[in-house]
Amino acid sequence: MGGSRALLLLLPLSFAAKSPFLHHRAHRLRLAASMSSSSSAGSSASSAIDFLTLCHRLKTTKRAGWVRRGVQGPESVADHMYRMGVMALVAADLPAGVNRDRCVKMAIVHDIAEAIVGDITPSDGVPKEEKSRREKEALDHMCSLLGGGSRAEEIRELWMEYEQNATLEAKVVKDFDKVEMILQALEYEKEQGHDLEEFFQSTAGKFQTDIGKAWAAEVASRRK
Numbered sequence: 024m025g026g027s028r029a030l031l032l033l034l035p036l037s038f039a040a041k042s043p044f045l046h047h048r049a050h051r052l053r054l055a056a057s058m059s060s061s062s063s064a065g066s067s068a069s070s071a072i073d074f075l076t077l078c079h080r081l082k083t084t085k086r087a088g089w090v091r092r093g094v095q096g097p098e099s100v101a102d103h104m105y106r107m108g109v110m111a112l113v114a115a116d117l118p119a120g121v122n123r124d125r126c127v128k129m130a131i132v133h134d135i136a137e138a139i140v141g142d143i144t145p146s147d148g149v150p151k152e153e154k155s156r157r158e159k160e161a162l163d164h165m166c167s168l169l170g171g172g173s174r175a176e177e178i179r180e181l182w183m184e185y186e187q188n189a190t191l192e193a194k195v196v197k198d199f200d201k202v203e204m205i206l207q208a209l210e211y212e213k214e215q216g217h218d219l220e221e222f223f224q225s226t227a228g229k230f231q232t233d234i235g236k237a238w239a240a241e242v243a244s245r246r247k
Contacts, residue, residue, distance in 0.1 A: 066197035077165060080138040087142040088204075091218065094211050100137045103203055104130060110199045114233050119192055125181070129196045132178050133185045136161040155186065191232075197234025203224040206242050 081101040089097035111117075111126035134142075139161035143154050160181055166175035185193045205226055208219040223243065230236045 067170065070168065074165060074169040077138050077168060077194045080136070081135065084137060084141060087144045087147075088222065089207075089211065091144075091146065092217060095215060098207060100134050100142060103207070104132075104134055106206075107131075107133075107196065107203050110203065110238075111196065114234060116237070118191055118194065118232055118234065121195055125192045126196050126199075128177075128229060129185050130199060132181050133196060133200065135165065135178070135182065139164065158186075184189060184200045188231075194231040195234065198230050198232050198238075201229065202235060202238045202242065204237060209242055209246060212246070 078101075081104070082099050084100045086095045086103060099167060107130035108127050111123060111130050114123075117123060131173060136158035137143075140157045143149050143157070149157075162179060164189050166179050169175040169178070184190055185196060188197060193246070205223055208222040212219050223246075226239065230239055
């Protein structure tokens with residue numbers, strides 16, 4: 024903004040009123056600034072609602088492993104991510120130096136691309152590289168839908184950090200991903216009488232952190 028325009032915007036209307044020209048010019052500039060701000064807010068709101076509307080699919084997409092095993096009323100992708108976020112929030116024994124807030128955020132975005140690609144599991148026969156490519160493409164689309172900027176960039180960074188298992192936070196959240204799955208398996212076994220041993224076997228020996236190992240052992244002990 025030019026210096027004279029900025030000065031006029033800063034002038035009190037009572038002062039500008041002493042000059043009809045200044046008063047008229049200041050009024051027009053304030054009106055233009057208000058309209059610009061409203062337009063920006065409207066655009067931001069539109070992008071956010073578009074993004075959230077797409078995220079609705081996370082609430083309706085059922086976790087494929089449970090569907091294949093005939094579980095009644097299986098959890099959604101959003102259900103899974105929500106409880107992972109709660110895990111990060113309530114864990115009292117996170118490794119030293121771990122950023123709890125980052126873990127919570129990572130938990131609620133790590134499967135966000137499934138709003139577009141769905142829940143791709145090993146039994147689908149999709150190579151790991153292809154799965155990653157599809158999900159990265161979906162994530163880029165969602166970040167673009169959000170309008171770019173710092174919020175979209177943070178979501179992208181969190182997702183990539185998790186995918187690459189690049190930090191201690193990522194390792195913790197990956198362990199929570201597995202713990203949440205076997206806890207859910209235990210609950211379905213008790214509620215519906217399924218034998219879901221394969222889900223416990225698929226995670227055995229794959230926990231990377233002490234908290235992951237401890238929580239997994241606690242879940243396993245409750246099957247007995």
